Amino acid sequence: MDREKIVQIAKATLRQPKGKIALDYLKDKRRFSDIIIDKFNFGYCPKDVDHQLNGRIIVPVYDAYGGLVALSTRHIEEDHSIRFWHEKYHKSYFLYALNFAKKNMLKRNKVILVEGEFDTASLHSFGFDFTIGVCGSAFSLVQAVSIARYCSNVYLLFDGDSAGRHAIDNAMKMCDEYGFDKRSSPAFNFIPVYLPDGIDPEDYVKSEGPNGMIELLKKAKKEHELWINN
Numbered sequence: 001m002d003r004e005k006i007v008q009i010a011k012a013t014l015r016q017p018k019g020k021i022a023l024d025y026l027k028d029k030r031r032f033s034d035i036i037i038d039k040f041n042f043g044y045c046p047k048d049v050d051h052q053l054n055g056r057i058i059v060p061v062y063d064a065y066g067g068l069v070a071l072s073t074r075h076i077e078e079d080h081s082i083r084f085w086h087e088k089y090h091k092s093y094f095l096y097a098l099n100f101a102k103k104n105m106l107k108r109n110k111v112i113l114v115e116g117e118f119d120t121a122s123l124h125s126f127g128f129d130f131t132i133g134v135c136g137s138a139f140s141l142v143q144a145v146s147i148a149r150y151c152s153n154v155y156l157l158f159d160g161d162s163a164g165r166h167a168i169d170n171a172m173k174m175c176d177e178y179g180f181d182k183r184s185s186p187a188f189n190f191i192p193v194y195l196p197d198g199i200d201p202e203d204y205v206k207s208e209g210p211n212g213m214i215e216l217l218k219k220a221k222k223e224h225e226l227w228i229n230n
Helices: 003-013 017-029 033-039 099-109 117-125 141-148 162-175 201-228
Strands: 044-045 056-062 069-077 085-088 109-112 131-134 152-154 191-192
Touching: 003 056, 003 069, 017 033, 017 056, 017 131, 033 099, 033 117, 069 162, 099 117, 099 131, 099 162, 109 201, 117 131, 117 201, 141 162, 152 162, 162 191, 191 201
Parallel strands: 109 131, 109 152, 152 191
Antiparallel strands: 044 056, 056 069, 069 085
16 A cells, blocks of 8 residues: 555544544644644554554655655554654655745744654644754754755754754754855854753643743844854
């Protein structure tokens, strides 16, 4: 079965009795609305289906133009031995939800870059519809060039742990190494945003709300401007 067909069936199953466990998870635990669930084409493959994806929430990954690139999944059981699984694809070439966010990136001249698919969807659900994700891999030069087509201000909002801070450091080094802030017009500006220890973007926006997230981004931009002007 091709992946387009899987997405269609999984999306339909989510609204059927067999998909209730997954729909409840998305709505109650992740707090996604029907609009967000449908926008991102989330789906579910029931446990009783004879398929390698059984018991998994299906998250389609699209390219910037809406072409289906791969299926990313997470098992509904959080303690499953293989909780996360995705088809092999060149993760460093793609940005999750760029197809949904690019118009808003152009309009606002900015983007919020996070690490995961559900972090991306969570920020969209709180009105930050210019958010995209790096699909769990290190931020690459190819991805940076893709973003530069749509906006010049990049908020690096990675998880509040050592790995997230390391990812921010690497992105800032790449910005400096390739001179994005000097050679592009207007300047391509990377803005690091540091979350509290152990907090990810989804946790933060749920606890602090959209106003709290806006204040965090404003503070990060102000601190970055002070740093580059000194």
